[in-house]
Amino acid sequence: MAQHWFCLYVQRIDATKNMARCYTMSIEPNLFGGASLVRRWGRIGTRGKERVVLFKNERHAIECFLVLARKKRARGYRPRPRSDL
Numbered sequence: 001m002a003q004h005w006f007c008l009y010v011q012r013i014d015a016t017k018n019m020a021r022c023y024t025m026s027i028e029p030n031l032f033g034g035a036s037l038v039r040r041w042g043r044i045g046t047r048g049k050e051r052v053v054l055f056k057n058e059r060h061a062i063e064c065f066l067v068l069a070r071k072k073r074a075r076g077y078r079p080r081p082r083s084d085l
Contacts, residue, residue, distance in 0.1 A: 006065050010077035011044060020044040023072055027061045030054060035061035039068070 006027040013020050024040040035058040042048020055061040 006062060008065075008069055009080060010069075010072055011080055012075070012077045013044075014076075021077075022048070023077055025065055025068060027058065027065055034058075037061045037064055 006025070008025045009022065010024075011020070011022045020043055022042065022044045026038050028036050028038055030036045032054070035055045037053045037055065038050065039053070040048055040050045053061075053064070055064070
């Protein structure tokens with residue numbers, strides 16, 4: 001299995017709606033020779049929820065990763081602004 005590292009952290013903050021959400025995805029190898037898509041989401045600062053989806057190969061995991069990333073972008077999630085500037 002090729003080692004492609006995919007990791008995404010996006011957040012959606014709207015003070016007028018008291019909304020501060022984050023969403024994280026990563027593709028990781030699993031013990032069965034396939035790939036796992038690990039998704040975590042919730043309110044910023046809380047433990048939130050987690051879901052792991054197993055795939056037989058990395059290509060299917062990457063396709064799912066890209067579809068979910070597009071959906072989050074369409075819902076208003078954006079990368080965290082750089083705070084060191």
